[in-house]
Amino acid sequence: MAKRQRVRRRPALPTAGSGRRGRGDQKLPGGILAGERGTWRKKWTDRLPVALIFPNTYAVAASNLGWQLVYDLLNEHPAVVAERFVLPVVGARPLSLESGRPLTDFALVCYSLSFEGDSLTLLELLAAGGLTLEAAARDDDHPLVIGGGVGVWLNPEPLAPATDLFILGEAEVALPPVLQFLVAQWPRLGRRLLPRLAADFSACYVPALYHPSYDEQGRLLAMTVQSDAPARVVPALLREPAAGETAMVAGYSRILSPRAEFSDLFLVELGRGCSRNCRFCAAGFIYRPPRLWSPEAIRAALDHCPPAIRRIGLLGMEMAAPETLAAISALIAERGKSLSFSSLRADALTPALLELLAASRIKTAVLAPDGASERLRRIINKGLSEEAVLQAGEKLAAIGVTTLKLYCMLGLPGEEDGDLLELVGMIRRLKRGLLALGRRRGRLTEIQLSVSSFVPKPWTPFQYHPFAGVAELVRRLKLLQGELAGEANVRISAEAPDKAYFQAVVARGDRRLGLALIAMAAGEKRGNWRRQLTGLGVDPSWYASRPRADGEIFPWEIVDPGITARFLAAEYRRALAGKSGQPCRVGACKVCGVCDG
Template sequence: MSWQLQRRLKKWLTDETGTIIKDWGGKIPIALVYPNRYFLGMSNLGFQTVYHRLNQMPNVVCERVFLPESEDMTAARSGTGPLSVESQRPLADFRIVAFSVGFENDYANLVHLLQLGKLSLYSSRRRQHEPLVVAGGVATFLNPEPIAPFIDVFLLGEAENLLEEFTAAWQEAQDENASREEQLVHIARRVSGAYVPSLFRVENDSEGQLISFEPLTDIPAKIPVRTAAIEAEGPTVSTIVTPHTEFANTVLVEIGRGCGRGCRFCAAGFVYRPVRHQQGEKVVQAALDSSPAGRKIGLLSSAVSDHPDIDAICLQLRQTGARLSVSSLRADSVTPAMLEALRESGLRTVAIAPEAGSERLRQAINKNLTEEQILNAVTAVVGSGILNLRLYFMIGLPTETEEDIEAIIQLVKRVKHEQLVIGRGQKRLGTVTLSVSSFVPKPFTPFQWVPFSDLSILKRRIKKLRRGLGAVANVRVHADVPRWAYTQALLARGDRRLAPLLATVAEENGNWSKSLKMVNVNPEFYVSREREREELFPWDFIVHGVNKDYLWHEYQQALAGATTEPCEPEVCERCGVC
């Protein structure tokens, strides 16, 4: 066992508050694995929620496992592999190894962790005594197929109801001394939302396109994604607080789930339908119950400023001395009361997401913001005393032209002008930071049919942004690496044939270029190909409730530059969810 790795884990434990330590006697030991570093995993409220809910079960002991830090990797390879934080046990000591996967680019890390833990890599090769390997998280209920050969069971959907049903079904199979295959069949039949890849036959035609996806036994052919009644459950709050995260020493509180705006690029706006808001009073009470006076509280939602009680939430929390933070604000729903609460909390930067520079392109992606609304939001933010702005943009969007890139430059210059005018009046000047990402088409969105943009075009447009804004004082341009977006596009719409590639990437320490040369996979088939309307997708067996015909209609609306009104669950039935 690596003493270096043990020391790091014990240091994390010492610095945490809220850690749950349970005795193993008579309980189901579950390793909850985040396929990335501790810093990122502990910043993820979904991961923390699953940890808390599993440990609430009297018959379960759940411990966390993370991808070892770079300096610990050699020791992890030569020793027992990754260890749990709570008791420093290896993966093989647990009966269930459960991965929480929020991002496609972590798929290779998941495979690497199985290798480091010395578990059989493929589900088909796992023996009776080995842990059951489970996976969940939003990436898996968008498209689990690239990692399907490695996983015994996927739990598709929101964890609130799934976890107890799954552990009960697993225990029933244990009580019957069922074989591994019998366990999987029992879980697939017993748990709505459980997807067992080994129980499905996949067939492709000579061109490589999927033509059949059928169950091999008497189980559902379509898997429904489970949705939780979070309003009845009450707000989700981070269990563990630590300084070693993106949100250092911050209690995270989920104030809502989903978004009704219907931005056509955004998976969260479609797979978390209908939008659900927590009651403002419950949010305030949950935040206060989970944090001492004066602690920082992070309010989380796909659209924080769209919450109907956001002003009251901010005001009441500030009255208790809490310091507030938010991820980003919608430009057309920023309020003076919310900004005042954020300024008083010491927030120095507010993020706004125009996503596109021209109003034409914003309409095409259904980001219904006018330039006037964006500039009014800038005026409100800077006028409140929060001087620094972060603006989120995407490049490579469907129908994008060079004129749309120029429009980003001109919009940012106008934003900077507004910031300067107000800042000079306050005798303080702020910065504008652009975060530029390459658009990746995602399943269950209207853009699931479109190809990923050419890498050379993306690189050229990033250069154009840097040149166009390079001479503007106090404007910074941060752009992602298009090659990584290409990899994400490959995994987002891939299928089981990518599994050997992921295994090779893990063996080659993340070297994608080398791995692609070693494995017989054509990435362009997945990344750069426009899909036909009737094509059967690898993820079509998953049921979110949104009609595929509706998504196609929204795609055609995008091409026509037409907008769609926000989702109103009480009166609207157009997408099929309500």
């Protein structure tokens, strides 16, 4: 097997700094791989060449644990050489990061989609790389295009017209058997293999074998299945090995780069999924049942942290028991590292956790009320009181936090102006408390309110709910900004609602939308995305802002993560009635359909 090597700058690698070009014309940011750890360099001779695309910037891609894992799984196979592609600079031809080759040199073109908003970017990248976008128009002279990642797991249909094969679920279990099959066929890969893949591998979805029909209102009527393909595709899920099986290693940062979004952070997964049942959160539903990794698996992941990296970021803290957190923290401290936290549960700041935060000299902390008022937090099943947020803010300021970030969504089901005014009131009360504390300590804590627009996602109870609409979201945002304008020590930032609108269109899109995205990616850009879609005869509001009825067949139901539509519809009704839901109780519950109880 080829060894994973530290990267030395290859003279042939094109860099913007040197102005040198490789075999194509993409300019890579100066020395993009310089300082990167975890890079694979393998010879191509007699190996199956695989392109691995992440349709976003290098900084975002290099921080994505899923993409890193797939890169390793591919290259750990001795008969495979996998090279990565990220977004090139505008107008440039995409080339692989490792050897500067174009997409058309690869037999397999794999992509990992984490965010549905990146779907159009992905298609543009494929087009810029010289690929024919419509799968139906490609023959065996073209590479096979294979899709994966949580974005397509949630709903593969918008990218179905461009994709030959989807591999759905968690890569550790879904990818290796399919890869082994493809390696065995290499160099005689071809579309004739697709029906076999669909029939023999439960996580494989071959869109060409399924034919949608629609009713007169445009809603999906049925998916007709051809050949031996299953009626629905079950994503593969990882489980901890039983006694006697090979021990597992929890997910961790396999690529470390000074240019990554979390450049100085080594990330370790404490588990997958979440037991809290927040109704807006797609990850909390499709990763069911929630799984916490054993201390041994987490310890094994920590063993991979290079000595030079001092900070450890723990993912999945929401679920971890205080004793587990304490044990892991002690281990991290023992190794001379400090901890970093993405977001903290306001109602779970135990004295031990606060001690740990203080020892890690945390200066910025994030709390996520998500809903503007207590009523909305009941609707989304966040279950967080204002008092819990106020107390958490003061506790964090007391241990030296100088920036307190609050995440909140606008446009949640049932939201009214009164909810936004309640948020403004909470921020003012929080500010008063922090001010009093700051005066005593001689150091003020700033509040940063970060606002995003709510996007209804498939496989959540809000899959039935309409997106609030750009004009309404802008109005609510202005209301918030107006109320908080001039408040010293309070800053507000917001994502553009138009971006969320595009996500809302694609999130619950179908193949007809996918064909329009292909036309947009391949054609000349005239006007914004809304105008382009409308020009292609597609009404974006039909996808984003149409209320869905209980009982409607959804395009994403081609995937079967085990959650029943009955459960989701009942949860939606409970949400609208302002009733909270139960958290997961693995081993003692069958309510959503995923577990045997």
